[in-house]
Amino acid sequence: MKKFINDPADVVAQALDGFAAAHPELRVDTAQRYIARADAPRPGKVGLVSGGGSGHEPLHAGFVGAGMLDAACPGEIFTSPVPDQILAATRAVDGGAGVVHIVKNYTGDVLNFQLAAELAADEGITVETVLVDDDVAVQDSTWTAGRRGTGATLLVEKIAGARAEEGGGLAEVAAAAREVNAASGSFAYALTAATTPAAGRPGFELPGDEIEAGVGIHGEPGRHRERLRPARELVRTALDAILAAKPFDGPVILLVNGLGGTPLIELYLICGEAARYLAERGVPIARRLVGNYVTSLDMAGMSLTLCRATDEMIRLWDAPVRTPGLRWGA
Amino acid sequence: MDVALAREWMRATAAAVAAGADRLTRLDAAIGDGDHGVNLNRGFTAVVAALDQEAPPTVGEVLAKAGSTLMSRVGGASGPLYGSALRAAGRALPQTSAVRPDELVAALRAGLDAVRKLGGAAPGDKTMIDAYAPALDAFEQAVAAGAGLAQAAAAAARAATAGAEATVPMRARKGRASYLGERSVGHQDPGATSASLMFQALSDVSQVGPSGADSAGVKHC
Numbered sequence: 241m242k243k244f245i246n247d248p249a250d251v252v253a254q255a256l257d258g259f260a261a262a263h264p265e266l267r268v269d270t271a272q273r274y275i276a277r278a279d280a281p282r283p284g285k286v287g288l289v290s291g292g293g294s295g296h297e298p299l300h301a302g303f304v305g306a307g308m309l310d311a312a313c314p315g316e317i318f319t320s321p322v323p324d325q326i327l328a329a330t331r332a333v334d335g336g337a338g339v340v341h342i343v344k345n346y347t348g349d350v351l352n353f354q355l356a357a358e359l360a361a362d363e364g365i366t367v368e369t370v371l372v373d374d375d376v377a378v379q380d381s382t383w384t385a386g387r388r389g390t391g392a393t394l395l396v397e398k399i400a401g402a403r404a405e406e407g408g409g410l411a412e413v414a415a416a417a418r419e420v421n422a423a424s425g426s427f428a429y430a431l432t433a434a435t436t437p438a439a440g441r442p443g444f445e446l447p448g449d450e451i452e453a454g455v456g457i458h459g460e461p462g463r464h465r466e467r468l469r470p471a472r473e474l475v476r477t478a479l480d481a482i483l484a485a486k487p488f489d490g491p492v493i494l495l496v497n498g499l500g501g502t503p504l505i506e507l508y509l510i511c512g513e514a515a516r517y518l519a520e521r522g523v524p525i526a527r528r529l530v531g532n533y534v535t536s537l538d539m540a541g542m543s544l545t546l547c548r549a550t551d552e553m554i555r556l557w558d559a560p561v562r563t564p565g566l567r568w569g570a
Numbered sequence: 571m572d573v574a575l576a577r578e579w580m581r582a583t584a585a586a587v588a589a590g591a592d593r594l595t596r597l598d599a600a601i602g603d604g605d606h607g608v609n610l611n612r613g614f615t616a617v618v619a620a621l622d623q624e625a626p627p628t629v630g631e632v633l634a635k636a637g638s639t640l641m642s643r644v645g646g647a648s649g650p651l652y653g654s655a656l657r658a659a660g661r662a663l664p665q666t667s668a669v670r671p672d673e674l675v676a677a678l679r680a681g682l683d684a685v686r687k688l689g690g691a692a693p694g695d696k697t698m699i700d701a702y703a704p705a706l707d708a709f710e711q712a713v714a715a716g717a718g719l720a721q722a723a724a725a726a727a728r729a730a731t732a733g734a735e736a737t738v739p740m741r742a743r744k745g746r747a748s749y750l751g752e753r754s755v756g757h758q759d760p761g762a763t764s765a766s767l768m769f770q771a772l773s774d775v776s777q778v779g780p781s782g783a784d785s786a787g788v789k790h791c
Contacts (some may be wrong), residue, residue, distance in 0.1 A: 315645045317605070323650075348647040352646075384743065385744050385746075415650075441593060444599065456749060460602055463751070464753075
């Protein structure tokens with residue numbers, strides 16, 4: 241393992257210190273471990289809190305700011321935050337209008353956010369929980385803990401964040417978030433496994449000519465292993481899986497997401513292939529985003545996300561956003 | 571079981587988790603994301619520190635304190651699950667400095683119920699329940715048959731180990747391993763393995779007891 245760290249045990253704490261140094265415009269509570277907008281809580285504004293394991297940067301701390309999240313709680317690497325942390329963040333952003341928790345569907349995230357929401361309710365804070373479960377690689381949810389939350393998390397946070405920014409009420413913001421999740425599907429490929437600092441070795445062994453199809457974002461193995469094929473074929477297989485899972489009969493928002501270890505040149509190539517194939521399939525692309533947004537440490541790989549976007553979603557997607565990881569129009 | 575033994579149990583669990591952290595992590599890497607040993611070790615290290623700092627006066631408070639410490643330090647799924655198990659067990663006990671084996675049975679039952687309620691898993695789903703449930707059954711049967719703590723805990727530890735080994739051919743339906751479907755078959759579940767460490771630790775400390783009493787001498791569980 242070759243990483244720029246001091247001690248595997250302190251990586252998250254020291255990264256949080258560094259995040260604070262890099263972003264003086266945000267409020268970083270290193271003791272309670274959350275990042276909040278400097279102007280939170282804003283009276284009457286619905287608060288948006290997300291969080292999850294560290295190692296997915298810029299998700300979620302990088303999406304705190306005007307037009308997106310009010311606070312984020314980073315857990316240990318690939319481990320969800322604890323209820324204390326989530327409760328502290330929830331308190332910090334509650335402006336009296338309630339708080340939406342955006343939770344990726346992983347058992348740890350779900351349980352810890354559930355406990356935090358119960359604690360918040362005891363304090364009189366109304367919490368709406370929105371579960372993100374867009375990963376179509378998980379086929380039969382009756383045999384699993386449900387589908388995983390992956391790339392669509394960014395779309396949910398952006399669009400719900402815009403709705404909250406313009407004054408939407410708790411129910412409206414939660415509904416906007418749920419609508420984006422329901423309209424989204426994702427599929428990922430890994431070329432290499434991720435190496436967590438604590439483990440010091442890759443999460444799984446992958447021979448040079450093989451790839452993992454249908455991976456999540458925690459360095460866990462995927463749906464199956466297969467031979468590396470040309471990018472064109474992989475993109476088509478991934479998009480076929482997404483298009484088969486949900487109706488995509490109108491304009492989509494396309495996210496071409498890198499998992500951390502894949503250079504942009506490959507992501508742009510993939511975007512080109514995706515655009516070509518979607519055109520063939522008669523699916524118009526209304527908006528697109530290419531880059532490393534929902535990552536898995538140093539994993540080489542990519543995920544594709546499609547969201548069947550309504551006019552309202554596109555309007556909210558275009559709304560100004562000013563965060564470390566996503567910024568336009570502001 | 572008295573307060574001292576309850577503390578020894580938590581301390582022995584922490585030691586077993588520390589010693590087994592690498593193995594737990596390797597098991598987790600096969601079907602999860604490879605952090606179970608690291609996370610649980612972080613949590614139980616905090617448990618030992620918390621119990622050293624506070625010295626709760628009853629067995630129930632020792633377990634409840636251990637549970638809330640795990641919940642606030644571990645994260646992931648194992649934090650809430652182990653945390654609520656110990657907390658529920660601790661709260662189910664009478665607030666006395668020593669508890670009888672049958673009271674411990676009821677408490678461990680409350681702990682298992684809390685895990686099942688929170689995680690929604692059933693036996694056979696390839697989770698910690700597959701070690702915890704048979705261990706509790708063995709413990710309960712031994713106590714009903716008149717066994718003391720040491721004997722009952724030894725039976726529980728054997729059942730937990732067997733239960734953990736029995737997860738190898740199972741297909742995971744809960745947690746991160748469930749996303750692998752058939753590929754989760756053939757690997758021992760890390761959660762069931764860590765649960766077996768906890769029961770083995772209970773058995774180990776019960777054989778000797780904190781004051782050095784042998785198993786025959788332990789009448790007051």
